[in-house]
Amino acid sequence: MRNLTVLIPVLNEAKAIGKVLDEVLNVGVPRENIIVVDGGSSDGTVEIARSRNVEVIPQEGKGKALAIKTGLKHVSTPYVLVMDGDYTYPAKHIIDLYKKIMNEGHDLVIGSRRFHSPVQTRIYRIGNLFLTKLFNLLFGTGLTDILSGMYIAKTEKLREIMFEMPHFSVESEIVAHVASTTGRIAEIPINYRRRLGEKKLSVKHGIGIARDMIRLTWRYNPAFFIFILGSLLLIPGLLLGGWVAYHYFFVGIKYYVKGLVAIILTAAGFTSLLLAVMALYTKRIEMRMQKRMDEIEQLIEEYLNRKS
């Protein structure tokens, strides 16, 4: 696994980080390819991580998102795997994720958690499901676990990300970016364990993540909002138009103002929908061209390598 760096963001995970690192080393990840990014732990996490002789770096700023951003600056391999340091993600899945991305050429492969009821509370599972469904609706994806803390990606793809979303919305930002640029995302099922140490996430965080998903849609997929606007205008326009037409033909009353309003609503709604469809179409073309360009770039690289 020379081409892979494992990035582990931690904040006060003294109970877990030692076991996590031992597991990661055990599956064969070279020691020098493991980076622990610390968010200012005060419980001995850093010392435990250092005792395993892996690189431990302090993060810039605050929150998990900036921890990943900091960590990426220290990565020099073509692939990077991010995993939480709370012992919830079994390290054996690193191998499956690595194989999947290497063999199939995705930009991002997510470890989709299979929750077993005693491990997570019902509210946590429902919250996760709701947020994943919301994301799928906003971005037109069909994923099963947006918020997983274990995923592997092409390093250069992650470097494109701005990391503008705070804290726990970093996963949404990563998936949104890949989904709306190349769309090369895959998932594999993984097991999920009970965390070691104290639980930090609450319902409040879930609401924040939903709000950030809407902000991400505005940035990455504005066609969605044009589509909603179009529907909001077109549907009442058509209904009102139908009503006016009914009165004109069957009752014999002419409603001029209502008729005009119906025409304006219908025309504006129809135009918006058309724009949304065109925006989506343009996006598709862009993605296809990007893919072609990537392929060409790769061919040139291979050619140059062979020559030298």
Ligand SMILES: Nc1nc2c(ncn2[C@@H]2O[C@H](COP(=O)(O)OP(=O)(O)OP(=O)(O)O)[C@@H](O)[C@H]2O)c(=O)[nH]1
């Ligand atoms: N560097 C850094 N790591 C963080 C920060 N906040 C959380 N983490 C780490 O990010 C990982 C995910 O955070 P968790 O608190 O486990 O979040 P979660 O898995 O969604 O929720 P629970 O495990 O249910 O509490 C863990 O390894 C945390 O230690 C932070 O501000 N900075």
Ligand SMILES: [Mg+2]
């Ligand atoms: Mg966790």
